[in-house]
Amino acid sequence: MHVPAEGLPERVTIYEVGARDGLQNEKNVVPVEVKVEFLDRLAGAGLAVLEATSFVHPKWVPQLADAADLLDRLDRRDGVDYPVLVPNERGLDRALDAGVQHIAIFASATETFARKNLNRTLDEQFAMFSPVVKRARGEGLRVRAYVSMAFGDPWEGAVAPAQVAAVGRRLIDMGCWQFSLGDTIGTGTPGHAEAVIDACVAAGLPVDVLAVHFHDTYGQALANTLAALRRGVTTVDASAGGLGGCPYAESATGNLATEDLVWMLDGLGIAHGADLDKLVETSTWMAERLGRPSPSRVVRALAG
């Protein structure tokens, strides 16, 4: 039953992260031909934005060491956007070689995570990103940013919304077109989601440069998404089948499952372009490849 609710957007862009954020957290390396088929099936299911892979050094993310090969094999469809994660200038070189048109950089909202993940201070991370963003823009690429640990940080606890907004503001000022508020450890709740979005708007940012990236570690991802939609956010990151975990959170559950999001959007009559049956089919197929059931409630309910 389609029952719209008040104050929600008419259309949402699903930013699908399963092939990158999902598979980079898999213990086993998935064969490149499986990744290619996965992305192709996701495109076939109507998803128009598919983060395809990452040019992070293979030493850190061996699961995605095949990034160049993957992009070479992938039949990139018209009308589908295939952003790729790029950590630094070397990664940008590789992305440019592969003909990528949209990259994503991975920033931290907190001092501790910047040091642990990037070996930089919170401030120094911008100096690292700046030449990457500048050169990418000069080459005509779009640059998205992740703001990770935007809600809670395993070392620092709750993160001040104003601090998150300040990081986002610098990324936009630097030339990023969008940033995604990452609840990397999944501790956020709906009022907190509203507060972070409100802080970004108070920092002078239009709501349409915001995306949300909720993890379902504590079961809050969809409720937080609903709160974000009510605040006018129209880009939602999700992972087909709920693929992916977080190495910094002690839990098997990770990203918001695309299917669970689509079920809610369908119920609310919000357009998104994806075909739920094909998504469930794809995630069921992928779960077989990975040898374990999808954590998505919808996939479990419908895969029968």
Next chain:
Amino acid sequence: MHVPAEGLPERVTIYEVGARDGLQNEKNVVPVEVKVEFLDRLAGAGLAVLEATSFVHPKWVPQLADAADLLDRLDRRDGVDYPVLVPNERGLDRALDAGVQHIAIFASATETFARKNLNRTLDEQFAMFSPVVKRARGEGLRVRAYVSMAFGDPWEGAVAPAQVAAVGRRLIDMGCWQFSLGDTIGTGTPGHAEAVIDACVAAGLPVDVLAVHFHDTYGQALANTLAALRRGVTTVDASAGGLGGCPYAESATGNLATEDLVWMLDGLGIAHGADLDKLVETSTWMAERLGRPSPSRVVRALAG
């Protein structure tokens, strides 16, 4: 981090259904002493309303055939309410014998489910409940009602909110003090939750006679709960550890997990009286008794 959101209640009553709705759906019968300890641990975790068992005929629900024995063994605490499901006059006799002070009846929002579950038409179910409610009230008992299939019905599809409200209205007029809107198959989404609540209010019912009972079959339970809270509902049914499924939905996942609800309420700064750590401890203990992990995201994240 506690971040209140606008338009939400300050306090919520958690109506804990794990011992009844959860355990009645277990394949194996749980020993009575485990049930007693489960209820006692839940009371110790601060839950003030615990649906304890059911006087449905053991032929239909053998898992709860020990209802009288359970209530006899249970040390009922002051300040804790232990409602018991009662299907008919025979069940009421047994509940009265056991010194129960609060019963719940199980009505259907749809014609088909009334026939399948109660062997009555939608109208006839009221004739069946009427003498039960009347006599229970005469004995000084409170009577809660469930309105099952209040969102979707596996045979009829989506259920009209006005029909649900009409069923609820008749139950309140009959003498029930509260009814719980049951999304028995878990298909509802937040706008639908709002529409059903609005229909009840439009039927002249004050919002405080409403409770919500969401199943997480499609991952929607917490988002729907958030929508219901925004509409002023202050009683939420949940099941410790997410115990319980629905025999009419093809999925392993069932009730909203109490812990996932508590995580959200804590984040929103909404008072509820329960202690999350003790709940997680209880559900972990129960999962060991049942021999499988809890489907609650919070229990999985914190039990590690």
